[in-house]
Amino acid sequence: MTAAQVLGVLHPGSMGTAVAACAASTGTRVLWCPAGRSGASVRRAEQAGLEPVPVLEELLAQCDVVLSLCPPAAAEDVADQVAGLGFAGVFVEGNAVSPGRMVRIAEKVGRSAVVVDGAVIGSPPVGAKRCALYLAGPAGATAAVEALFTGTAVSVPVLGDELGRASGLKAAYTAYQKASRVLAALAYGLAEHHGVGQELLDVAGKRVGSYLVETDYIAKTAGRAWRWAPELEEAADALDAAGLPDELLRAAAAALDLWTDAKDHRDLTAQDALAILKEER
Structure with a gap:
């Protein structure tokens, strides 16, 4: 993993924006797609130093790692969009979904991408607060994600390679x-x-x-x-x-x-x- 790696975050709320800001603080280029998002989301992203990309297809084309952090009801739809566009990098399903839904998402997105099961536990990492992004998946992919948050308020424990353990x-x-x-x-x-x-x-x-x-x-x-x-x-x-x-x-x-x-x-x-x-x- 090098500083040249690009992270995309879909579609960050207060937690997702704070996590993305931690990656951006290390010098990593962090992209997000403001299409359809609220004014409050746009302001949060700007304050966090995230770079807007107008359409999802363009964002995916530029990213090595994509982290999905959205309400669980939208998680599968977001994954379907990513799968439909043939994203070929590392896709981290970081939403609060059941292990069964995680596996369904992996079957779709995994046709072209490497899928990592993720789970955020803790408060948004703002000020003195910290959180953990638990991961499960292929070792190379989890190591790539770990490197994005080195030295930040986001710890990244790895639970092995079995999808469903983090969720x-x-x-x-x-x-x-x-x-x-x-x-x-x-x-x-x-x-x-x-x-x-x-x-x-x-x-x-x-x-x-x-x-x-x-x-x-x-x-x-x-x-x-x-x-x-x-x-x-x-x-x-x-x-x-x-x-x-x-x-x-x-x-x-x-x-x-x-x-x-x-x-x-x-x-x-x-x-x-x-x-x-x-x-x-």
């Missing part, structure tokens, strides 16, 4: 972390309904690291529900494929769906978020 890790983490946030919100809402919200917090405060005491996160969960619900559905698919019960995650996803209109609502309070659940139900 399986992400699904497992999502199953606990995101469903737990939903359960904490519902538990607090129930306690508040009976006038014992503070008492619940007092009990939870005696447990180290309990999500129940983080009531401010209820509003954050609501604002991210548009993205978290599909991720939980992907995790539920992974549970089903593993022969494990999937109903709990599908129920949590259904609860998140009630918050869809709260997307990125920064002024929402915990009480507002709980009121939405009652209204929408």
